Amino acid sequence: MKLTAILFYPLSLLYSLVTCFRNLLFDAGLFSSVSFPFPVISVGNLSQGGTGKTPHIEFLVKLLSEKYNVAVLSRGYGRKTHGFLVADETSGYQQIGDEPLQYYNKFKKIKVAVCESRVKGIRKLKTLFPEISVVLLDDAFQHRWVKPGLNILLTDFRFLYTDDHIFPSGKLRESKSGAKRADIIVVTKTDKVLPKMLRNHIVDDIKPKKYQDVLFSRMGYKDWVKLPDSPEINSSKEIRNILLVTGIANPYPLEDHLKTNGYNVELLKFADHHKFTSTDLETIAKAFDKIISASKLILTTEKDAMRFRDPEIELAIQKFPVYYIPIETVFHNSDLALLSKRINEFIKGF
Numbered sequence: 001m002k003l004t005a006i007l008f009y010p011l012s013l014l015y016s017l018v019t020c021f022r023n024l025l026f027d028a029g030l031f032s033s034v035s036f037p038f039p040v041i042s043v044g045n046l047s048q049g050g051t052g053k054t055p056h057i058e059f060l061v062k063l064l065s066e067k068y069n070v071a072v073l074s075r076g077y078g079r080k081t082h083g084f085l086v087a088d089e090t091s092g093y094q095q096i097g098d099e100p101l102q103y104y105n106k107f108k109k110i111k112v113a114v115c116e117s118r119v120k121g122i123r124k125l126k127t128l129f130p131e132i133s134v135v136l137l138d139d140a141f142q143h144r145w146v147k148p149g150l151n152i153l154l155t156d157f158r159f160l161y162t163d164d165h166i167f168p169s170g171k172l173r174e175s176k177s178g179a180k181r182a183d184i185i186v187v188t189k190t191d192k193v194l195p196k197m198l199r200n201h202i203v204d205d206i207k208p209k210k211y212q213d214v215l216f217s218r219m220g221y222k223d224w225v226k227l228p229d230s231p232e233i234n235s236s237k238e239i240r241n242i243l244l245v246t247g248i249a250n251p252y253p254l255e256d257h258l259k260t261n262g263y264n265v266e267l268l269k270f271a272d273h274h275k276f277t278s279t280d281l282e283t284i285a286k287a288f289d290k291i292i293s294a295s296k297l298i299l300t301t302e303k304d305a306m307r308f309r310d311p312e313i314e315l316a317i318q319k320f321p322v323y324y325i326p327i328e329t330v331f332h333n334s335d336l337a338l339l340s341k342r343i344n345e346f347i348k349g350f
Contacts, residue, residue, distance in 0.1 A: 008169040015166055036135075036149075040137060042146070042150070044151075051154035053138060055329045058107075061110055068133045069129075069133045071136070073115065074099060075114065075115070075138075081094075085113065093310070098273060102303055119146055134347060157190040191218065199216060215338065224324070229318045241264045242265050244267045247270040281316050288320060
């Protein structure tokens, strides 16, 4: 354990007691969790973020939306509004949050809504859109007022929850024992090649219950997309120099991906869900100017691109060649078939 973790241990112990007591009240039935008579699937984590929830929600949307009427319900982290809202063409990230805005922009066949109370949000969705047949809960593992029919827990390949500590000594939101509520545990952000021995070692480390499957996924990177109204780069010049601007918890897989593909990368990292300001643009501009090359651009994540569309900075950001890179979830080997089988069996149970 690091020195800082040791110093914060008393606070972590207090935090752990509070979260354990809360979970005990739910487990004992003194706090009641609401179940619904239709499929509700939760995707979440034990840590404070950075496990890849957004691309995994998108993966489930793609998997299910061809056969079912799907809705995604999120808290809408970072939004300036309150209560229940359904995303529409007027929504910006300040109204619904960056992740829900991304879902809405990418998937026109589904409903996207935000609400602090997942119970209220689910009920509102079904009242307004009774045709909805599957609800996906984004980041709801600790939201125990809802009892999802299927609970999917994500953990980062390089930062497994089994090796972490309770906040503030570590990044865990609750005790590792909370993992017992998961039906499926997905180890995310693995390398492209995952040796069987390493896979088995991680499964042994997690020690899944008999009812739990441990699956493995990695990030797949798609073609870059230019931000609307951003200036075109000179297509005759091969771009090898990138200013990578991120406001996500763990940008290391993307940075590694770019470097592995031969790009010179300067990383400018902001906090997760960071609201970009005019001062930040000055910082970005200075960092971009320091890259001594004519063949350069600014690259960001798709989630960050939602926040670059803020009207307060949108005109200023148009001065720079800014692209974002869409990310998708790819499952290893037979894990995709196993995940599909479990989800389809779960939904058919209704």
